[in-house]
Amino acid sequence: MNALARRAAGLLLSTIVMPLVAVAADVQPTHEFTLDNGLKVIVREDHRAPVVVSQVWYKVGSSYETPGQTGLSHALEHMMFKGSNKLGPGEASRILRDLGAEENAFTSDDYTAYYQVLARDRLGVALELEADRMGSLRLPPEEFSREIEVIKEERRLRVDDQPNSKAMELFSAMAHPASGYHTPTIGWMADLERMKVEELRHWYEAWYVPNNATLVVVGDVTADEVKGLAQRYFGAIPKRATPPAKLPLELAEPGLRQLTVHVRTQLPSLIYGFNVPGLATAKDPRSVHALRLIAALLDGGYSARMATRLERGQELVAGASASYNPFTRGDSLFVLSAVPNTQKKKTLAEVESGVWKLLDELKTTPPTAEELERVRAQVIAGLVYDRDSISSQATTIGQLETVGLSWKLIDKELDELKSVTPADIQSAARTYFTRERLSVAHVLPEEQAHD
């Protein structure tokens, strides 16, 4: 519960020692360099165990896609496992499996990333495989014709047969009228049906170049070691200009948008989303940090306001959450969601007014020092706990770099959150929690469809 809440609050996880943190352990050396072909490499040493994680992050995802071509980034991610110059379809996965490695990939609206976790002596294999598919992907048409069927199964499994994911997909499309964040990462089914392997070829050639990628290595390695291997395997891949990538900007105050969707569910639910900036687009970063603290005040644990008041005090909801991701390439969304307590006969309208009460209170009443201190204690501890996982350290670094921020932000984390005053919080609440920025979804069971 706490760990999840900490993430929901968007509080930047991970590592790096804060000079202010009395409890922190020794600094983990972190090194940064760039190959001649533009590949940026970040190495963090963590010598607790003889293992290493390697991640390659590409600056491309569904927010780069255009209508009619949705799902390209994710489909390309699947096809990256289907062979390159030195490797047949599926072969890299078998090699890694036999080495005892964990591997996978993930696609988001802002990035596509590939990773391997393996014994330290095998790092070279991971890098050689990644370099080979960065430089020479095959994209065989007959593999694509089968893999697109797998992707459709994935869509049915994760979205079409999951009523709440389906509702969230529609909600997200409504909440982002202007930017590419409108697009679902997996792609609309109609676009999957007509996707051509040539489009993937084009997408690959446009974005999969070393100067559009970041290699992050965390584990029992030294910078020199990684530098040698990176140069050896990635060094010869030529640099190439990428298409211009515009930041996904939203309308600041698009106006109130409302959606009622009937899905195959027994329980109604409510989704709220306010159009807000992210760290990359905010004029004043303090407002972003204030929004992060607000997310933590609302839902940073079982003692936070949503759990204390809506779930337990008024018993308005069976569950509720608040989340805000400030680490986006473009503008972001502050999202609240809640399931009414139907056992207590609570309605969506009552839940809405309960949510507004919380939001309005943030505008008028400053949080107590004790509440802020509790949030801070969780941040300080979280910075230590996140160092227990080499993968979460690497992911934090990779994500920050790929959305156009710097991994060095982690260093300033605590300071920046500390600098937020109660007045900043009130001001952010007043600025952003308005109907002009709001999208609302009422997700209802199907049997109410004919009311």
Added chain:
Amino acid sequence: MTEHTTPRHTPKGRGVFGALLLSAVCLAGPAHADTTAAKPGANLQSLAELDGKAPSRRNLDIKTWNTAEGAKVLFVEAHELPMFDLRLTFAAGSSQDGNLPGLATLTNAMLNEGVAGKDVGAIAAGFEGLGADFGNGAYRDMAVASLRSLSAKDKREPALKLFAEVVGKPTFPEDALKRIKNQMLAGFEYQKQNPGKLASIELFEKLYGKHPYGHPSDGDARSIPPITLDQLRAFHAKAYAAGNVVIALVGDLSRTEAEAIAAQVSAALPKGPALPKLAQPSEPKPGVNHIDFPSKQTHLMLAQLGIDRADPDYAALSLGNSILGGGAFGTRLMSEVREKRGLTYGVYSVFSPMQVRGPFMINLQTRAELSEGTLKLVQDILRDYLKTGPTQQELDDAKRELAGSFPLSTASNASIVGQLGAIGFYDLPLNFLEDFMQKSQSLTVEQVRAALNKHLAADKMVIVTAGPKVAQQPLPPPTDKPAEQPLGVPEH
């Protein structure tokens, strides 16, 4: 929304192996690299340069002792990070529910709802104000309560004091019980939209019948409302007793500090012995059971009774299963069903060894109109594998994989504390994993096949399907280019 991560396949980690593998194991295994130029992967320079040695691992020195009240303790010292993990595993899962399905889950969920002088909000504020994470959960065999905290004394001591009260002296407030029951009822409503969940509930019922593993851990909408506070208190008094728990501890603590923590927690618990062990389940009736559901996909689950944790065939079955469908790409199931035919996003098989015989299960989803053909394909793959598999190459590869993944299993405090909990709870010797590793590395094709056939039979599967009734279509032909050639991965 901010995050739309869609991984390429469901990460299942290292399946059965990863969940168990631990420290202090010497990787025995002959090194006979036999890379040839004809083999795929052979033109990878990095692969050719691997020296063929088993990878090194983080060395763990497990200490174990019993507390005065009879709790078993396992401890690993790790000073690299200023934090520690404490995990209590009680034999207090839903298999102890008796005739009150959901009692164990409800009791576990009520631990942090009240202690003397503190309500649920004060408890939560107490942990969160220290930056400490409290966790809890109940499953079939076990119920868990855990604490992660900074190790500095001013954080550690108050966090432990609160934790000890929460697990040992919960007050079970009545209003909290009502609220949690309502939330569980909402959960039951919610799971009605999930065909996979419905199929899984049905499968356990068909597999175990009236055995204590047969009902879902959460109980159901009829069993939860009548459960009383007295029943919770009685369950806590016997199932959260010091004699019924294993205490796993990892982190920035000295042996003396660890002993003091274990003693403190143990003394806070009710006094009492371990609960009696369960009886073994009886053989289920094979056959197909269908749940009609208006989804796009049909969920397919196939199962049989598998093994308990003490079964001598565990190593052979784990290795055998990893080749059949143990989670990664390249297993027989993944290769035939997904890679060659594009029928599913993921297909997995697993042995879940438990206190008494846990299930062997195969799990997948496919578009409804191909579900019958896909089910038959999966049954044919299993039948063929039991008859002819595995090949020598498959077995060798699986042994390499097992050895190679070993260092990953002790890389974090979180994974170590999980391993300690499992070793302690299932009463495995501290060198169990070393034995397991050696046993695995010495297995022959014949031994693996014999073990698989001793425990599984293709025509004895209990099958549950959940999806719409639609006209069926024939399966598409497989690709004629299986990516299954032997690989040139050197021995390690």
